[in-house]
Amino acid sequence: MRATFLYGAGDVRVENAPDPVLQQPTDAVVRIVRSCICGSDLHPYHTLPASGQRTPMGYEFIGVVEELGSEVSGLKRGxxxxxxxxxxxxxxxxxxEGxxxxxxxxxxxxxxxxxDGQAEAVRVPQAQGTLxxxxxxxxxxxxxxxxxxxxVYGTGYHAAGQARVNPRTTVTVIGDGSVGLLAVLSARQLGAERIILMGRHQDRTDLGREFGATDxxxxxGAEGIERVRELTGGDGTHTVLECVGYMSAYEMAVGVVRPGGVISRVGVPQYEEAPVGFTSLFGPNITLxxxxAPVRAHIEELLPGVLDGTVDPGRVFTRTIGLDEVPDGYRAMDRREALKVLVRP
Amino acid sequence: MRATFLYGAGDVRVENAPDPVLQQPTDAVVRIVRSCICGSDLHPYHTLPASGQRTPMGYEFIGVVEELGSEVSGLKRGxxxxxxxxxxxxxxxxxxEGxxxxxxxxxxxxxxxxxDGQAEAVRVPQAQGTLxxxxxxxxxxxxxxxxxxxxVYGTGYHAAGQARVNPRTTVTVIGDGSVGLLAVLSARQLGAERIILMGRHQDRTDLGREFGATDxxxxxGAEGIERVRELTGGDGTHTVLECVGYMSAYEMAVGVVRPGGVISRVGVPQYEEAPVGFTSLFGPNITLxxxxAPVRAHIEELLPGVLDGTVDPGRVFTRTIGLDEVPDGYRAMDRREALKVLVRP
Known part of the structure; x- marks a missing residue:
């Protein structure tokens, strides 16, 4: 089969790979029907040292069950x-516990x-629990x-859920990538009436407004913090959903959160240490x-709204490509030419 | 009047000071009946650079109202x-919001x-809301x-409350100072059945057992983390109440918290930056x-249990001194000869 591998920063290749086979009785083999490229894939795409080794890429997919291990029940071929x-x-x-x-x-x-998921097929461990x-x-x-x-939808929802967003909480969402936009959608679903979206790509923030952003x-940086403070009478918002992962986004989150509020992070942190002391989190009783996201926990909950058309989170896909075009898809996402890229193998 | 001042690390003096007077119509003047020395007072006691200036000390007291500003209602002299x-x-x-x-x-x-409170009298701003x-x-x-x-009781209670301790949560309390011991008491009040107290002063941990610690x-350090892991089937506890404030305590908290769990800090952090990235908090979905503590919010809630003898948090006071002995009181607490020192001016 064909599958996607990262050889080092900027070096994505679609190559031949062995067809996946059952290895454990709890496995399944799934033929992939739709996959996609994630904003998180861009982190190794920027930083992975070239080592001659190839790293399989992709972890979001819809597929058709082709083979099932002997211990998998509740699923069938097709x-x-x-x-x-x-x-x-x-x-x-x-x-x-979710x-x-x-x-x-x-x-x-x-x-x-x-x-990996950016491929024609994949072996799925723990298939019964996973799929x-x-x-x-x-x-x-x-x-x-x-x-x-x-x-991305479950991750945005996790950000809002962990922050305990509800009709009484004001919300700032940091980041206008697909997770940020779906954090807006999720916050709206959970009843938030004031949702401030921090992002500078107008095509994306326009979609964010359609998903529920009010501002x-x-x-x-400091200017963005001041703007959010102005919009909130100087106090900041009860919750901040940090959907980026860079230190600059963490610092903005600390800057715009209201005393007693919550910063909920779902962007994979590209830092290990961060300010958490008296002047940042402790003094104003901020929760981090x-x-x-344990998205598996949310699928049953979010599925009905997708099926009945209440929400249309798939609007974050702004480009569709074939598997061999995946390297172009990475470039397009990296250059912000595409919000999120759908792959049809 | 006589009052306590810190001149620099290790240099506590009880000196003459002007009698407090009303400055705002919302003020009161209170004659102090009982005061005490706090573990947090030991931080400046260890580190304050000598500058020739004196810093008033103490912020816990019971007293008798002597004077009231014109805008204070609900209180009277005596x-x-x-x-x-x-x-x-x-x-x-x-x-x-509490x-x-x-x-x-x-x-x-x-x-x-x-x-300050380690004195014969004090001016109380916002007296109606405060007292x-x-x-x-x-x-x-x-x-x-x-x-x-x-x-200290309200602070221990805040630690347990912010961590959402309940009958289903296992708890580790880090620190056997008075706040740690009263965090044990509070966790027990909130229904926790498994409370692991990390502390190495047996007289204190014995009191912790009486307050509800089960282990x-x-x-x-690493040895302590391993011990708590052993006691919890390898997983750590759902909640960790960090009642110390040093980086070593933060690191222990990260080491003993269960995936999906909560670290609740009430020890004043003696650091600004700390690990919060993928390998510490983010990966296992830990909440910090x-x-x-907004102890004012808890007084009405905790007062009945004190008045009816359900709880006896005052057992943390192991020594009582007069105001002129306050410098000895600091030394005794610093040397761990006294758990907490009560001052009768």
């Missing part, structure tokens, strides 16, 4: 399924010999929106929360 | 009152010309327990919360 960006057994103590990203038997794609059957056909127009359940702040 | 460690109007938006430490008209003792009348006499045996409502871990 089922159309969506996979979250982490696999999990959906039965351990952490999964039962923290599938810490599953005792789980893990992440592209690691430990598990393949969710979709009640639509392989050519459904809902596929883009359903694909966002793999990561857009294109300024960044978030992490990799 | 009332016995307890004051929280921050003053507040108890009416602004933040106070109504975040009195961020009061729009509030502040902290010993700052901006406001006097809470106590329904006991000036010689009541409950005074030590009532005095803990000024800070004591005297080891620190806490801050200076």
């Amino acid at each position: 089922d159309l399924v969506v996979a979250p960006f982490a696999y999990s057994d959906n039965t351990c103590a952490f999964c039962r 923290l599938h990203t810490s599953c005792r038997n789980g893990g992440f794609w592209s690691a430990g010999g598990v393949g 969710v059957k979709l009640p639509v056909a392989e050519d459904s127009e809902l596929l883009p929106s359903l694909l966002t359940l793999s990561d 857009v702040v294109p300024e960044r 929360t978030g992490g990799p | 009332d016995l009152v307890v004051a929280p460690f921050a003053y507040s109007d108890n009416t602004c938006a933040f106070c109504r 975040l009195h430490t961020s009061c729009r008209n509030g502040g902290f003792w010993s700052a901006g010309g406001v006097g 809470v009348k106590l329904p006991v006499a000036e010689d009541s045996e409950l005074l030590p327990s009532l005095l803990t409502l000024s800070d 004591v871990v005297p080891e620190r 919360t806490g801050g200076p």
